[in-house]
Amino acid sequence: MTSVISPPRTIRIGTRKSQLALVQTYWVQEQLQKNFPGISFEVHTMSTQGDKILDVALAKIGDKGLFTKELELGMINQEIDFAVHSLKDLPTRLPEGLVLAAITERENPADAMVVHEKHKDKQIDTLPEGAVIGTSSLRRLAQLRHHFPHLQFKDVRGNLNTRMAKLDAGEYDALILAVAGLERLEMGSRIHQVLPKEISLHAVGQGALGIECRADDTEVISILKAIEHPHTRDRCLAERSFLRELEGGCQVPIGVNTELNDNSLTLTGIVISVDGQKLAKDTVTGVASSAEQLGSYLAQRLRQQGAQEILDEIFTQIQRGS
Numbered sequence: 271m272t273s274v275i276s277p278p279r280t281i282r283i284g285t286r287k288s289q290l291a292l293v294q295t296y297w298v299q300e301q302l303q304k305n306f307p308g309i310s311f312e313v314h315t316m317s318t319q320g321d322k323i324l325d326v327a328l329a330k331i332g333d334k335g336l337f338t339k340e341l342e343l344g345m346i347n348q349e350i351d352f353a354v355h356s357l358k359d360l361p362t363r364l365p366e367g368l369v370l371a372a373i374t375e376r377e378n379p380a381d382a383m384v385v386h387e388k389h390k391d392k393q394i395d396t397l398p399e400g401a402v403i404g405t406s407s408l409r410r411l412a413q414l415r416h417h418f419p420h421l422q423f424k425d426v427r428g429n430l431n432t433r434m435a436k437l438d439a440g441e442y443d444a445l446i447l448a449v450a451g452l453e454r455l456e457m458g459s460r461i462h463q464v465l466p467k468e469i470s471l472h473a474v475g476q477g478a479l480g481i482e483c484r485a486d487d488t489e490v491i492s493i494l495k496a497i498e499h500p501h502t503r504d505r506c507l508a509e510r511s512f513l514r515e516l517e518g519g520c521q522v523p524i525g526v527n528t529e530l531n532d533n534s535l536t537l538t539g540i541v542i543s544v545d546g547q548k549l550a551k552d553t554v555t556g557v558a559s560s561a562e563q564l565g566s567y568l569a570q571r572l573r574q575q576g577a578q579e580i581l582d583e584i585f586t587q588i589q590r591g592s
């Protein structure tokens with residue numbers, strides 16, 4: 271009797287080299303290894319454009335796949351089998367031949383304020399006039415300017431340790447960062463205030479991981495489904511559909527919030543001008559099974575409230591390099 275046993279497959283995981291990307295990828299590897307002890311999962315690191323260009327404000331270079339393109343080429347060229355991304359860095363339209371196979375359980379998606387020691391008795395609404403807030407996100411900048419026009423804003427780049435060092439050296443009075451990134455890098459103790467959704471709506475997909483693979487790799491797709499978190503997926507699909515419909519990337523002032531109770535999904539979205547003066551904001555509710563329709567419906571409603579004009583103005587400003 272002959273038995274045909276196919277050799278155990280080695281699955282290659284692609285990731286950026288940043289500390290956060292590695293922590294996230296090793297977590298995915300560990301979860302998969304627990305579920306599939308017979309398969310070996312190997313981590314392959316790659317540097318992306320976003321890791322190389324460190325001295326230009328993100329808003330000016332745009333973000334269309336800045337952190338994902340090299341990994342996507344790696345999948346198309348069969349060098350890696352899937353890639354782990356911070357979902358918020360993954361464009362809403364994927365290249366031909368690739369799919370978003372799974373979305374993992376989300377950390378707290380909110381933004382957080384980290385402060386210089388001298389402000390340890392302050393909150394965002396009690397910081398003194400002219401306090402310098404570090405952020406490289408137009409979304410955070412615009413929403414904070416709207417609520418706190420007396421604060422100043424300054425771009426900040428570099429990895430989390432670099433940013434914290436600049437804050438502690440007094441270059442900034444406070445930084446606004448994702449709760450999720452701080453928690454994952456074990457800097458949660460530095461979170462001074464979690465910003466409520468009334469002040470800052472978070473980025474689409476913030477706090478969740480998105481796993482992308484080749485559309486025709488049914489084996490990898492079914493393996494990845496084991497670590498999908500359906501509750502997070504429903505919320506994030508609504509958020510991504512909202513953003514896709516507005517044709518915005520991560521670096522446009524678009525924020526969201528989602529709540530999912532039983533089968534009822536509530537999605538709030540904002541489109542806001544960079545000066546914080548003009549905004550369109552609304553909330554819609556529907557069934558979770560129609561998450562994507564809900565997202566595009568909210569986008570249409572915001573368009574009726576002037577969202578497109580706000581976005582067009584921003585694209586012109588960015589192109590002019592102002």
Ligand SMILES: NCc1[nH]cc(CCC(=O)O)c1CC(=O)O
Nearest residue numbers: 356358447448450451476477478
């Ligand atoms: N754009 C950078 C980025 N991509 C993912 C995270 C944090 C983790 C997450 O939001 O999932 C961050 C840093 C930040 O926004 O503070």
